[in-house]
Structure formats: structure tokens, C-alpha cells
Amino acid sequence: MLDLFGHTDEATIGEIAARHAAIRGGGVESEKQFRELLQALPAAIYTTDAEGRITFFNRACIDFAGRTPRIGEMWCVTWKLYLPDGTPLPHEECPMAIALKQNRPVRDVEAVAERPDGSRICFMPYPTPLRDGDGRLIGAVNMLVDITARKHAEQRMMLLTAEVDHRSNNLLAVIQAMLRLTKANTAEEFQASFQGRLSALAHVQRLFSASRWTGASLRTIVEEELRPYASEDGKRISIAGDDIRLPATLAQAIAVAIHELATNAAKYGSLSTPSGRLDISWVADGTEPLVLRWSESGGPGVREPTRKGFGVGAIDGVIRNLRGTITRQWRAEGLFCELSFPEIVGCSLKSPMLPQQC
Numbered sequence: 001m002l003d004l005f006g007h008t009d010e011a012t013i014g015e016i017a018a019r020h021a022a023i024r025g026g027g028v029e030s031e032k033q034f035r036e037l038l039q040a041l042p043a044a045i046y047t048t049d050a051e052g053r054i055t056f057f058n059r060a061c062i063d064f065a066g067r068t069p070r071i072g073e074m075w076c077v078t079w080k081l082y083l084p085d086g087t088p089l090p091h092e093e094c095p096m097a098i099a100l101k102q103n104r105p106v107r108d109v110e111a112v113a114e115r116p117d118g119s120r121i122c123f124m125p126y127p128t129p130l131r132d133g134d135g136r137l138i139g140a141v142n143m144l145v146d147i148t149a150r151k152h153a154e155q156r157m158m159l160l161t162a163e164v165d166h167r168s169n170n171l172l173a174v175i176q177a178m179l180r181l182t183k184a185n186t187a188e189e190f191q192a193s194f195q196g197r198l199s200a201l202a203h204v205q206r207l208f209s210a211s212r213w214t215g216a217s218l219r220t221i222v223e224e225e226l227r228p229y230a231s232e233d234g235k236r237i238s239i240a241g242d243d244i245r246l247p248a249t250l251a252q253a254i255a256v257a258i259h260e261l262a263t264n265a266a267k268y269g270s271l272s273t274p275s276g277r278l279d280i281s282w283v284a285d286g287t288e289p290l291v292l293r294w295s296e297s298g299g300p301g302v303r304e305p306t307r308k309g310f311g312v313g314a315i316d317g318v319i320r321n322l323r324g325t326i327t328r329q330w331r332a333e334g335l336f337c338e339l340s341f342p343e344i345v346g347c348s349l350k351s352p353m354l355p356q357q358c
Contacts, residue, residue: 044144046077047130050137052100064123064144066115077144080114084122096142099127103137110147122151200225200259204251215245218254222280225258229271229278236271241282244290250341253318254292257326257339260315261294270299270334290341296334304330 035056038045044064046057052075061077062068069077075097081089091097095106105128114120127142184190203224207216222239230237246254258280262271270276276299284290296302319326324341 044077044146045141047139047141048075048096048100049139050100052097052140055139061144064121064146065113066117066119078113079116082112082114082120084110084112086112095125096127096140099129099142100137100140103129105129113144121146121148123147196259196263197256200255201252204248204255207251208248215247216251218244218246218251218282221246221251221255222258225255225262226278226280229262229266231274236277238277238279239281240279241292242284244282244284249322250290253322253324253341254339256318257315261337265296265299265335268300269302270296273299275299276334292339292341294335294337294339296336299334301332302330302335304328 038056039058041058042060044058044061046061046069047055049055054069054071054073054075054077056071057069057077065078067079075091076094081091081094083089089111095109095111099106105126107126108124110122110124112120112122124145124147125142126145127140129137130139130141132138179194184193204216204221207220219239219241226237226239265271265276265278270278277297279295279297280293282290282292316326319339319341322341324339326340327338329336
């Protein structure tokens, strides 16, 4: 009747109809054996007379319909019927009714059955007329195949496809913005800068793919961007903050910002010397703005630059796109930055995690 994937053999219901016609002359015992066979099948199967009154239903029909049909009911074993778009489907217009009225099998249609408890299932009916030896219509047999799981899988696939399409468009927009913001004096310098930013975005996309597009871990983003600069004893970089699952746009912005800050620190700041240290922390509870703090110490002395560098422009650009803010302080001990993102509402928080060294 059904293969391992729940698909229906198109010939099955026809075979049932043929077997029914063949045994009608075989007496009561043959009819009893045939009904016992139908009772043992996992698919919901019932028969009607030529007027559409139910003459038989198997146990699977009860499970399917969530009710016990009554012999003599018209057309359907189900309680309420709908078209796939939710439009009510009168029983006298159901596929079984059409098969009997037009004396033809009905195929390749879908419907939705509502049980008395309000639950709904999607199904495909296979109503087939039954005829006697002279070809006269004597009734019909119907098999109802539950396709709810398949429809849910199709819906999930459509949602995933739409999500991937949205993410792709968003990612291309971010890359275009980065391309506009990336400037350099030489082609080699441009390539190095742009390639680094692109790598940061690519890593975020891998995180989203691994989580089935449910979000990206802020802690993982920070750890991976700073991993190349960590010392062997694990004391050069300190990361503190509850782990947070970030939406795509916010994760991309933070990845680019951390990449640029780390690149600048490796060239001119605390990560450029063995004695330098970096402390990064954040605070968010899902309703307040996400505030991320970057604090360098132990490196060479820093002064506020007289002109805005290319990396500063890139950071400011991606943060402004999210209506975020960034403040910088060139302290004697090193650069201090505070990044604030107002649209953190809706991100799920994981269990609090203690500060760690990397």
C-alpha cells in the first residue's frame, strides 16, 4: 500500500477495487476475508454504495478521522473538510462524491480533514468507482493517505529557502558596503584589508549554517576573531560576558568590528607587543541595548589620531547601519572602545558563562 516514504502505489487502490469486484461472487467467506484484509492495512480505507452511503470502514479510518464513522453516513468518514487553502469543502463536493457522481476515479488532489478535537491533517484521497460484472456502478472504495508530515517538510523547506534568500541578499549588501568603505594606498593593502573583512563575514556564515540559521554565538565570534592573537598561557586576552545568540545583521556587524579592532591592535596597540593585554566584555539581558567594551593595556602609548583611518571608517559604517554607536578613548594605558547596539531584543540568551582566558 505505502512505501517506506509514505508514497502511494497508484495501482494499489485499483487493485483493491478489482479484488472487491472479483470476490463478490465468491460468497460470504470471501467477503469476510477481504474485509479482514482491509482491517489489517495501515491506510484508512472505506467503501460506499452507489448513492454514497458508507458501507464499510477499517480501523485506520477511526485513527485518521479522530471519530468512529457510522454506516450509512454520506460520502466521507471525516468530520469536516477543507481545501488546501483553508476554504471549507462540503461533503457533497468531496473527491468521493465526485468519483460517484461522475463515475470516474479521482487522483492528484489534496484536502484537509478536521477532527472533532480541532486538529487537522493533510491527505490525498484515492476514490475509485466499483462496478459489477456488467459494468454498472455499485459503489466506490476510497483510500486516505496522510501527507501531513510531507506538507510540514515542504513548508519548512520553503521557509528555509526564503531565509537563505534573505540572508544572501543581506550578505551581498554588507559586502558591497564593505567594498565601498575599504580604501588603501596600494592594491596589495586593499586586498589584505578586504580579504580579512570578508573572512570575518564568512566565519559568521559558517556559524549560522551550523546552527541551522537560528543565530550565531557572540562568544564564539569573539573567540574565533581573537584566537590568532592569544598567548600560550592564555592570559593575554580576557573575554567576559553571558553567551548570546545574535541575529544575522548584528552578528555580521560585530564580527567586522572585532576584526578591525584586533587588526589595529596587532599593528599599533596592545597586541603588537608581548606585554600587551586585551580585555573584552559585554552586557545584555535581551531587552536592554547590547553594550560591548574593548579595553587595551600594556602596549605602546597611544594618541588620538589626527585623521580617521580606513579601519575606523569600516567599523563606524557597519555600526551606523544598525543605528548603533561607538565611543573611543585613547587612554595612556591603551585604546578603550564601547559599542552599543539598541536592537538586541529577541535574541535568546544561553546560560550565564563565567569570564574566561583565551
